[in-house]
Amino acid sequence: xxxxxxxxxxxxxxxxxxxxxxxxxxxxxxxxxxxxxxxxxxxxxxxxxxxxxxxxxxxxxxxxxxxxxxxxxxxxxxxxxxxxxxxxxxxxxxxxxxxxxxxxxxxxxxxxxxxxxxxxxxxxxxxxxxxxxxxxxxxxxxxxxxxxxxxxxxxxxxxxxxxxxxxxxxxxxxxxxxxxxxxxxxxxxxxxxxxxxxxxxxxxxxxxxxxxxxxxxxxxxxxxxxxxxxxxxxxxxxxxxxxxxxxxxxxxxxxxxxxxxxxxxxxxxxxxxxxxxxxxxxxxxxxxxxxxxxxxxxxxxxxxxxxxxxxxxxxxxxxxxxxxxxxxxxxxxxxxxx
Amino acid sequence: xxxxxxxxxxxxxxxxxxxxxxxxxxxxxxxxxxxxxxxxxxxxxxxxxxxxxxxxxxxxxxxxxxxxxxxxxxxxxxxxxxxxxxxxxxxxxxxxxxxxxxxxxxxxxxxxxxxxxxxxxxxxxxxxxxxxxxxxxxxxxxxxxxxxxxxxxxxxxxxxxxxxxxxxxxxxxxxxxxxxxxxxxxxxxxxxxxxxxxxxxxxxxxxxxxxxxxxxxxxxxxxxxxxxxxxxxxxxxxxxxxxxxxxxxxxxxxxxxxxxxxxxxxxxxxxxxxxxxxxxxxxxxxxxxxxxxxxxxxxxxxxxxxxxxxxxxxxxxxxxxxxxxxxxxxxxxxxxxx
DNA sequence: CATATCGGCGTTAACGCTAACGTAAAGGAG
DNA sequence: CTCCTTTACGTTAGCGTTAACGCCGATATG
Numbered sequence: 209x210x211x212x213x214x215x216x217x218x219x220x221x222x223x224x225x226x227x228x229x230x231x232x233x234x235x236x237x238x239x240x241x242x243x244x245x246x247x248x249x250x251x252x253x254x255x256x257x258x259x260x261x262x263x264x265x266x267x268x269x270x271x272x273x274x275x276x277x278x279x280x281x282x283x284x285x286x287x288x289x290x291x292x293x294x295x296x297x298x299x300x301x302x303x304x305x306x307x308x309x310x311x312x313x314x315x316x317x318x319x320x321x322x323x324x325x326x327x328x329x330x331x332x333x334x335x336x337x338x339x340x341x342x343x344x345x346x347x348x349x350x351x352x353x354x355x356x357x358x359x360x361x362x363x364x365x366x367x368x369x370x371x372x373x374x375x376x377x378x379x380x381x382x383x384x385x386x387x388x389x390x391x392x393x394x395x396x397x398x399x400x401x402x403x404x405x406x407x408x409x410x411x412x413x414x415x416x417x418x419x420x421x422x423x424x425x426x427x428x429x430x431x432x433x434x435x436x437x438x439x440x441x442x443x444x445x446x447x448x449x450x451x452x453x454x455x456x457x458x459x460x461x462x463x464x465x466x467x468x469x470x471x472x473x474x475x476x477x478x479x480x481x482x483x484x485x486x487x488x489x490x491x492x493x494x495x496x497x498x499x500x501x502x503x504x505x506x507x508x509x510x511x512x513x514x515x516x517x518x519x520x521x522x523x524x525x526x527x528x529x530x531x532x533x534x535x536x537x538x539x540x541x542x543x544x545x546x
Numbered sequence: 547x548x549x550x551x552x553x554x555x556x557x558x559x560x561x562x563x564x565x566x567x568x569x570x571x572x573x574x575x576x577x578x579x580x581x582x583x584x585x586x587x588x589x590x591x592x593x594x595x596x597x598x599x600x601x602x603x604x605x606x607x608x609x610x611x612x613x614x615x616x617x618x619x620x621x622x623x624x625x626x627x628x629x630x631x632x633x634x635x636x637x638x639x640x641x642x643x644x645x646x647x648x649x650x651x652x653x654x655x656x657x658x659x660x661x662x663x664x665x666x667x668x669x670x671x672x673x674x675x676x677x678x679x680x681x682x683x684x685x686x687x688x689x690x691x692x693x694x695x696x697x698x699x700x701x702x703x704x705x706x707x708x709x710x711x712x713x714x715x716x717x718x719x720x721x722x723x724x725x726x727x728x729x730x731x732x733x734x735x736x737x738x739x740x741x742x743x744x745x746x747x748x749x750x751x752x753x754x755x756x757x758x759x760x761x762x763x764x765x766x767x768x769x770x771x772x773x774x775x776x777x778x779x780x781x782x783x784x785x786x787x788x789x790x791x792x793x794x795x796x797x798x799x800x801x802x803x804x805x806x807x808x809x810x811x812x813x814x815x816x817x818x819x820x821x822x823x824x825x826x827x828x829x830x831x832x833x834x835x836x837x838x839x840x841x842x843x844x845x846x847x848x849x850x851x852x853x854x855x856x857x858x859x860x861x862x863x864x865x866x867x868x869x870x871x872x873x874x875x876x877x878x879x880x881x882x883x884x
Numbered sequence: 885c886a887t888a889t890c891g892g893c894g895t896t897a898a899c900g901c902t903a904a905c906g907t908a909a910a911g912g913a914g
Numbered sequence: 915c916t917c918c919t920t921t922a923c924g925t926t927a928g929c930g931t932t933a934a935c936g937c938c939g940a941t942a943t944g
Binding site: 220222223224234235238239242266267269270271272273274275276 | 899900901902903
């Protein structure tokens with residue numbers, strides 16, 4: 209069958225072509241394809257078959273333009289080199305995807321400027337909603353959202369007065385609970401190894417919670433570098449200058465780095481020094497001495513956030529603030545209870 | 547300042563409003579905003595100021611519709627719980643983002659059906675291009691791409707006859723090089739722990755490469771479960787039933803799981819058994835005994851893929867197939883060279 | 885001094901689709 | 915048999931933007 213040459217511009221098959229082939233109006237095809245009422249079952253099936261056979265693909269841009277709303281949801285996360293955000297994202301995307309939404313993702317590296325920048329570019333697509341990580345944003349972000357009204361979900365950090373919706377956990381309480389547990393084991397001189405203050409505000413809240421559980425001051429050591437593991441090892445060495453009897457880490461990966469450094473330094477864990485992580489990542493459970501850590505409901509946060517968002521998009525008002533509980537994992541890198 | 551009520555429908559500021567305010571035609575504003583030729587510098591600046599001040603945000607949907615192309619790029623990856631794909635993605639996104647493209651991401655869990663499904667839904671948005679992982683797709687995918695012609699980049703696995711563009715590494719060669727190194731150390735009875743054959747075709751190619759480096763047959767053990775670490779530990783235990791003297795793992799995370807299992811079983815590594823990973827993830831370097839592994843240029847793959855893609859989008863023809871080199875990391879979980 | 889060229893801008897006609905409203909025919913109630 | 919309702923469509927008028935082309939005055943070119 210000779211192909212081209214006959215038609216100079218073979219025009220992509222659109223609603224028009226399907227309509228002509230089916231002997232109905234474009235509007236009927238449009239309705240049939242979207243599954244909205246007003247088309248008889250027989251016609252719908254006939255159109256669906258025809259569309260399939262003709263290779264018709266609806267045009268999301270035209271659709272969004274005509275309907276003045278799209279099925280695109282923007283998601284902003286600090287990074288993806290981290291099972292924490294990968295877990296949240298996974299929980300969220302399964303639900304959103306199932307409801308017919310596509311997700312546009314960006315990572316900010318904890319930089320509010322980049323978050324704002326991304327949101328500005330995202331609004332070009334008239335997204336149905338956006339998801340932001342945390343509660344601390346660029347000062348201009350609120351104005352931007354006010355100008356382009358749409359549902360906003362802030363995830364991971366549950367704190368009062370969200371922009372719109374918020375699903376996460378209470379990081380201060382999680383830090384406090386972990387701190388209290390460790391303090392109850394008899395530790396008295398805590399240190400913390402993690403990002404420098406101000407960078408990751410969730411970490412700051414956890415530190416505050418941990419510190420509140422102890423009488424003595426908590427020594428905070430700032431890590432740098434790309435690898436969480438390497439940063440943990442280096443941070444641990446610097447933390448030990450202050451003779452702590454227990455070192456808290458930003459997360460389990462850095463804690464593992466610290467554990468390796470302790471081993472290399474010939475220190476006994478938990479005899480000479482206790483070690484505690486955060487998040488209960490997969491790694492923490494298979495160590496010969498499982499990490500003391502706090503399990504965070506990451507996938508669940510994503511799922512709940514997505515469900516609330518869908519509710520909002522369907523006109524139902526979900527709770528503005530949802531804090532999900534964490535679970536202490538006693539592990540074996542701190543002393544056992546006497 | 548009393549706000550609403552005066553105008554019943556305050557209409558979002560569009561090209562029209564800016565044009566009216568600037569006393570020029572919509573077309574001039576359009577040109578000015580896009581930075582295309584045909585507008586004097588003074589007019590351009592005046593319009594830009596006005597647009598900024600009026601809070602004008604271009605409509606990507608209308609733009610894509612009128613221009614019949616969008617600045618959206620679809621990216622399909624197996625998952626994000628893995629520094630491998632997170633690294634590739636990061637390298638790619640920095641470059642694409644810098645060129646003004648947004649990325650729509652999906653994960654497939656190594657399921658060709660889900661990849662096809664996603665691509666079908668992605669084409670709705672008329673993306674400027676799509677990125678797929680690997681070279682093995684659903685049989686119908688080629689037809690789908692042919693119907694909606696657009697640049698396609700296949701990443702991670704460099705193999706002949708790509709759909710369009712391909713940037714990755716030669717997994718068979720990487721496996722072979724790693725295998726040869728290990729064989730040269732005197733190991734004779736290799737085993738492999740990783741996903742079941744057919745699931746991750748890159749892993750299959752590496753296995754083939756490893757096997758080719760040995761005289762004896764290679765025992766392959768399939769892992770299951772969500773956690774790479776746990777899977778590695780369980781897989782190692784099952785692999786030892788066949789008395790291998792060296793166990794290769796799908797990646798460094800599973801290898802670490804295996805290492806922990808060996809330690810728990812009282813086996814000496816590399817005395818009793820050698821262990822080799824793949825990818826040189828951050829984890830592998832900070833272990834007391836660094837992993838024998840193969841370093842893969844993940845971020846670089848992303849960058850090169852993005853650069854080639856941008857070239858293609860700008861009408862320049864990049865090389866169809868690019869294979870990037872890997873670097874052997876001898877580590878200490880296999881014997882030293884005699 | 886006529887003609888070609890070019891920068892700077894405007895006009896027109898889509899791009900592919902959907903909201904809102906219109907209409908014709910069939911069925912049910914009184 | 916009229917009136918109302920419901921079902922199943924069709925018609926009209928955009929959604930906000932850009933490609934293509936046209937026009938006009940200003941500066942080179944022969």
